[in-house]
Amino acid sequence: EVQLVQSGGGLVQPGGSLRLSCAASGFNFSPYWMQWVRQAPGKGLEWVANIKEDGREQRYVDSVKGRFTISRDNAKNSLYLQMNRLRVEDTAVYYCVRDNDKVMEGNTYDAYDIWGQGTAVTVSS
Amino acid sequence: AIQMTQSPSSLSASVGDRVTITCRASQGIRNDLGWYQQKPGKAPKVLIYAASSLESGVPSRFSGSGSGTDFTLTISSLQPEDIATYYCLQDYSYPRTFGQGTKVEIK
Numbered sequence: 035e036v037q038l039v040q041s042g043g044g045l046v047q048p049g050g051s052l053r054l055s056c057a058a059s060g061f062n063f064s065p066y067w068m069q070w071v072r073q074a075p076g077k078g079l080e081w082v083a084n085i086k087e088d089g090r091e092q093r094y095v096d097s098v099k100g101r102f103t104i105s106r107d108n109a110k111n112s113l114y115l116q117m118n119r120l121r122v123e124d125t126a127v128y129y130c131v132r133d134n135d136k137v138m139e140g141n142t143y144d145a146y147d148i149w150g151q152g153t154a155v156t157v158s159s
Numbered sequence: 160a161i162q163m164t165q166s167p168s169s170l171s172a173s174v175g176d177r178v179t180i181t182c183r184a185s186q187g188i189r190n191d192l193g194w195y196q197q198k199p200g201k202a203p204k205v206l207i208y209a210a211s212s213l214e215s216g217v218p219s220r221f222s223g224s225g226s227g228t229d230f231t232l233t234i235s236s237l238q239p240e241d242i243a244t245y246y247c248l249q250d251y252s253y254p255r256t257f258g259q260g261t262k263v264e265i266k
Contacts (some may be wrong), residue, residue, distance in 0.1 A: 078244075078246065078257055078258075078259050078260040079195070079203065079246055079248075079260070080257065081254055081255035081256065081257065084255075093253045093254065095160075095254040096160070096254065129202055136209060138209055138212070141191075141209075143191060143193070143208045143209040143212075143250060144191075144193060144208065144248070144250035144255070145193060145205050145208040145214060146193070146195070146203070146248075147214065149202035149203060149204075151202065152202055
């Protein structure tokens, strides 16, 4: 079965750190860009970061730049999100997401086709 | 960052109705847009990519259109299982940005 299984969420105080993990199974992990997307309680979706297939390129939303680091280990079929200097506003369910790029007429389009089950991160004193 | 504005924020329609959701980008994004469906308590699911291409396995009652700044998701005949919140997502530039969501309910 093609799936992403997440771990590592929990309760942390403001200023603290957490590391989220995402284990891929049922597919060849290394050819895919991967992302993290989050959803604050009762709110909409927010794209957080992504990482290229070989791990050499990462992009972040401005609100997490300098605090969060996305990484991957293709040998372990795993994606990570190291979150430092956490803020109350980082409280959310975090999803690990596969981007199954679609190539059409020379252009590439995102298609987030496999999502993890989500892991809750609560930042509170 | 490109802002994506959806309308309406919620709607109520009857089974069998045609439903239309609109997404407007704050600048031109060609056809670099996807639509996602999220049912309560579940992870989102991709419906449409490249503004109008249907993802494999998605029912044909879902369709997308538009380019530039204005996009539309249409459900041709609303079914009970379509109750969900729908999001657009631009993949034209970084950071990727979602619309705020449209909650669809059955009347």
